[in-house]
Amino acid sequence: MMRERPLRVALLGCGVVGSEVARIMTTHTDDLTARIGAPVELAGIAVRRTGRVRAGVPQELITTDATALVKRGDIDVVVEVIGGVEPARSLITAAFEHGASVVSANKALLAQDGAALHAAAEARGVDLYYEAAVAGAIPLIRPLRESLAGDKVNRVLGIVNGTTNFILDRMDSSGAGYSEALDEATALGYAEADPTADVEGFDAAAKAAILAGIAFHTRVRLDDVHREGMTEVTAADFASAKQMGCTIKLLAICERAADGRSVTARVHPAMIPLSHPLASVREAYNAVFVEADAAGQLMFYGPGAGGSPTASAVLGDLVAVCRNKLAASTGPGESAYTRLPVSPMGEVVTRYHISLDVADKPGVLAQVATVFAEHGVSIDTVRQQGKDGDASLVVVTHRATDAALSDTVRALRRLDTVRGVASMMRVEGE
Amino acid sequence: MMRERPLRVALLGCGVVGSEVARIMTTHTDDLTARIGAPVELAGIAVRRTGRVRAGVPQELITTDATALVKRGDIDVVVEVIGGVEPARSLITAAFEHGASVVSANKALLAQDGAALHAAAEARGVDLYYEAAVAGAIPLIRPLRESLAGDKVNRVLGIVNGTTNFILDRMDSSGAGYSEALDEATALGYAEADPTADVEGFDAAAKAAILAGIAFHTRVRLDDVHREGMTEVTAADFASAKQMGCTIKLLAICERAADGRSVTARVHPAMIPLSHPLASVREAYNAVFVEADAAGQLMFYGPGAGGSPTASAVLGDLVAVCRNKLAASTGPGESAYTRLPVSPMGEVVTRYHISLDVADKPGVLAQVATVFAEHGVSIDTVRQQGKDGDASLVVVTHRATDAALSDTVRALRRLDTVRGVASMMRVEGE
Structure with missing residues (x-):
């Protein structure tokens, strides 16, 4: 009982992901038709410049007029893999206005305008x-959004950026510094020419905003996410981490506060124990832990980027959206009913690893310990190493608010006997 | 725009899982209502005996007449957590006949009658x-079924039974024998009084049938799954595995044949390298690898059993099914369009680890090697250990069909110089 007219799909963008979507749609037509329950057809592909269209992409479908394609009137689904806020936002909005469903891979746009786009859909x-x-x-x-819809998610913790994980993995395994590891990532195609979005944590922060919103059924925007990049992580930090039985990862962490009345979302480098499953996530792989009341701890692992893996996710959505079209229904939309506010970073409860360069004379440890005590931060371990009149002091704290911890560090810097704070990093996953 | 009449749910079974479903439904009503988009109400709970109903379960909803509950006429969704084939099958069928959707946790029934139940729904x-x-x-x-609907799954490989993983993990870490580890699992509540379904692989085989059917879009029944339990795994097998840098897990493996024209599904103990992520799955945890053309290798990890985790999965389905009811639509049904046949175990391509007790005299290795060669099985490594006129020979093969491998073992048993085959185990995950 298949309908006659095929579902028509407009593809916006034909780069690494888009060309793979086009390839699979044109070579696996029978499978897609069987799984959707109706034939599906690639009706047009919008690109910025026609000159660079990849081999295997049907040239007759190429257009540079994305707006006209979206407004054609016979498009059932628009697949947007352009990225960036504009023109993607205008095109998606136009698609909705013309009755098309949208499958998007655009984290930046969704983290910024997810609520408005959901409302428009x-x-x-x-x-x-x-x-x-x-x-x-x-x-x-x-x-x-679906499997855990009957559960209460308390925490999402993961590695959601492959580029930075590749760089940190290289620094960990080879002892290389940041620039050297970045160069290798660039040479191998894991980092873009301008790596800012990845290494400064913007990409991960957008993903954290999306995950936090869905996990906690509230609105979390990119601006709500505390973000620290990983460009200042040094080989010395890795050496310190090793001494603690840890490694360093750039983590996205979304948490429900202990009292349940607010949530937090943050992206920063952190030490995690080598025994933690995230510590063994190598190269450009991603992995995400989800902790829920009833389900307990779940982990999801796989390739976090790349043309084919991203195309797989896009096509899974395409099949779902086409099925919904046929059934004249829609899938779950935005769920933001809890309206839980997003607390600032200062309210996050975490642990710190702090390396201090101090004068090697009696009483320094007592002075330092007093500063911690005055800020209500309790010390877990201290390790002292002396060399030539100077000494280093490595302090690992118990859990405290991020505000108390950073106030402590600020006060430490003011001590005469503290020559400098060599590094300071959060410790997670314990 | 909430509808007035709540969605009514009948719960069949109120054991470890059912009581947790009832508890969450009655304590998290507001969340469920918000996520479904309409109020949802527990309308009745069918149990076998009223005497043993747990605390926290609304006593006024309890009935021993499951059939009458299902046929009441105002039930929108039936949640079946009784397990076993009958009366579950009749009750589910009656639920469909009365227009109710069904959420089930019943692997045995689905592996046996999935196709008929899908058709009835x-x-x-x-x-x-x-x-x-x-x-x-x-x-x-x-x-x-949904995320990978636009991809081609080639392999599903995983630990899908928590009881046997707990036993094997104990054997691995403590050097205990099977019975000792089983006793510990029973004492800690990880194994049932009659552990047959778990240790003989029936439970894992049912899950393999379900996974294979969905992964390959074809019909796979319990009878199609090659099944070997793990009751004969010995401490000596673990010692051999360790020498190879491996451990032993009971694996469910569903594969598409290299030529794409058939599939296989099997459950058996196997050696896997310690470097494989499945090797570090401890205690009663489950983990499943999925390999797909475009997505690459994905892993899913978490608690594979227990009241709360299973209830989480049931409630996720309940929310989805209720949403579908409200939208007057249904989710994806059975997808078996590829009609790929299930090949017998003999056609599976794998590797063997074989320990032989042999006479310690010249020429034995040559004899043994000849038998392998005659069956077209190529040897990867041989390790020979002599003691008091006897010797042991450990052979690890390259990949060959299971038929060729078991023919080889049969022929080896017939050699005068082979006193016995001490153990024989497949090697996977490389």
Whole structure:
């Protein structure tokens, strides 16, 4: 009982991901048709410049007029893999206005304007799906939004950026510094020419905003996410981490506060114990832990980026959205009913690892310990190493608010006997 | 725009899982209502005996007449957590006939009668969901059925039974024998009084059938799954595994044949390298690898059983099924369009680890090697250890068909110089 007219798909963007989507759609047509329950057809592909279209992409479908393609009137689904805020936002909005559902891989746009886009989709009775926006092929949005819909998620903790994980993994295994590891990542194609979005944590922060919103059924925007990049992580930090039985990862962490009345979302480098499963996530892989009341601790692991894995996520969404079209229904939309506010970083409860360069004379440890005590921060371990009149002091704290911890560090810097704070890093995953 | 009449849910079974479903439904009503988009109400709970109903379960909802509950006429969703084939099958069928969707955790029933149940659901335009039937809280059915709907899955490999993983983990870490480790598992509540379904691999085989069917879009029944239990795994096997840098796990393996024309599904103990992520899955945890053309290698990890994790999966399905009811639509049903046949175990391509007790005299190795060669099985490594006129020979093969490998073992047993085959185990995950 297949319908005659095929579902028509407009593809916006034909780079690494888009060309793979086009390739699979044109070579696996029978499988897609069987799984959707109706034939599906690639109706047009919008690109910025026609000159650079890849081999295997049907040239007759190429257009540079994305707006005209979206407004054609016979498009059932728009697949947006351009990235960036504009023109993606205008094109997606136009797609909704013309009754098309949208599958997007655009984390930046969703982290900034997710609520408005969801509202626009809902107003037109169409779908907005974006599994590919977070962690490539790893199913995360759907498990959080659907599989855990009857549970209460308390924490999402993960590695959601492959570029930075590749760099940190190289620094860990080879002892290389940041620039050297970045050069290698660039040479191998893991880092872009301008790596800012990755290494400064913008990409991970956008994903954290999306995950936190879905996990806690509230609105979390990119601006709500505390973000620290990993460009200042040094070989010395890795050496310190090793002494503690840890490694360093750039983590995205979304948490429900202990009293349940607010949430936090943050991205920063952190030490995690080597025994933690995230410590063994190598190269450009991603992995995300989800902790929920009833389900307990779940982990999802896989390739977090790349043309094929991202295309897999896009096509999974495409099948779902097409099925919904056929059933004249829509999938779950935005769920933000808890309206939980996002607390600032100062309220996050965590642990610090602090390396201090201090004068090697009696009483220094007592002075330092007093500063911690005055700020209500309790010390877990101290390690002291002397050399030539100077000494280093490595302090690992118990859990305290990030505000108390950073106030402590500020006060330490003011001590005469403290020559400098060599490094300071949060410790997670224990 | 909430509808007035709540969605009514009948719960069949109120043991470890059912009581947790009832508890969450009655304590998290507001969350469920918000996520479904309409109020949901527990309308009745069918139990076998009223005497043993747990604390916290609303006593006024208890009935011993499951059939009458299902046929009441105002039930929107039936949640079946009784387990076993009958009366579950009749009750589910009656639920469909009365227009109710069904959420089930019943792997045995689904592995045996999945196709008929799907057809019955489809005929009535209702849903049959069963995320909880495989690997407890770990989202697997939904990712395979929906997230990977645009991809081609080639392999599913995993630990899907917590009881046997607990036993094998204990044997590995403590050097205990099977019976001793089983006793510990029983004492700690990880194994049932009659552990047959777990230790003989029936439970894992049912899950393998369900996963293979969904992964390859074909029909795979319990009888199609090659099944070997783990009761004969010895401390000596673990010692051999360690010498190879391996451990032993009971694995469920579903594969598409290299030529793409058939699939296989099997459950048996196997050696896997310690470097493989499945090797570090401890205690009663489950973990499943999924390999797909575009997505690459994905892993899903979490608690594979237990009341709360299973209830989480059941409630996720309940929310989905209720949403579908409200939208007057249904989720994806059975997808078996590829009609790929299931090949017998003999056609599986794998590797063997074989320990032989042989006479310690010249020429034995040559004899043994000849038998392998005659069966077209190529040897990867041989290790020979002599003691008091006897010797042991450990052979690890390259990949060959299971038929060729077992023919080889049969021929080896017939050699005069081979006193016995001490153990024989497949090697996977390389």
